[in-house]
Amino acid sequence: MRHAALPGMPDYDPEDLYAxxxxxxxSPVVKNDPSYVYVPNTESNTVSVIDPATYKVVRTVPVGDQPQHVVPSWDLKTLWVNNDQGNSLTPINPATGQFGTPVPVHDPYNLYFTPDGKSAVVMAESDKELVFRDPHTMAIQTVLHVPCEGVNHADFSPDGSYFIASCEFSGHLLKVDTAKHTLIGVIAMEHGAMPQDVKISPDGSVWYVADMQTSGVWTLNGDTFKITGFIPTGNGAHGLYVSRDSKSLYITNRGEGSISVLDFATGKLVAKWKIPGHASPDMGGVSADGKVLWLTGRYDAEVYAISTVDGHLIARIPVGEGPHGLCVYPEPGRYSLGHTGIFR
Incomplete structure (x- = not known):
């Protein structure tokens, strides 16, 4: 194990960040929590709650306007529904399933947590801001204005000293100092790029950035902050998820209804799983046992449960309109960095 750069951040394994x-x-914090899949329905202003044992919706709960993601807190004790246009975060107690009173927060398109647990980072997409907030009360600590459009996804370096965020609408990548809350660098990607999800490899050597417009994944050296290559995956590359054994990266191709599987060891694609019929796989997460990849069908009002063994479709579950960043909970890990569940 190696000591982190941020005081309060847990030690980490430099050979496998997802160990x-x-x-x-x-974690003991969540080991007794009931297992559910929480699905924010952006156009219906609801959250569908799915029982993964039966693949059935057991509850549908009204929330604020345009819920985009359901995000686990750093301490694993709260799930936050990001009501983007409702300008609020609705807390869920995952131990009881109870939805709490919304907390006023402006433009919370997405939400992350610094690896030391000291700040929540609201991705205020329309406001063109990264807003650092108290991780419990959501009181503002720092506001960082960003020189790009559509800032929305991110991941953190192995030692926690910086994070890299994507700006969807202007085709930029940002590098931000985690402790100082300052901008370190900006990359203007090639014309037409539309970067989406961001994920670091288990050994920290390669960053992957899904690009919905160029239909593939860019590779990046985070320390030098330089793009190193491009891997075509499929139309509308969007979400990135790490397998439970840290060997594979699942890449959702929203525009063609498929999932590409990348082998971290070789950096090569080893499989492509096509969802039968029309499908629009978007955001999601991996089940606690690692056997099921859960994804929303963004334009089809449904959720897909996909086998990680061979890619076959296990279930197709009707939900509300515009399902987006679903959260599978609980999941393994000591703490959460946010989004739909980045655990380390």
């Missing part, structure tokens, strides 16, 4: 995410290795 704490092995199948069913749940």
């Amino acid at each position: 704490a995410d092995r199948p069913n290795e749940l």
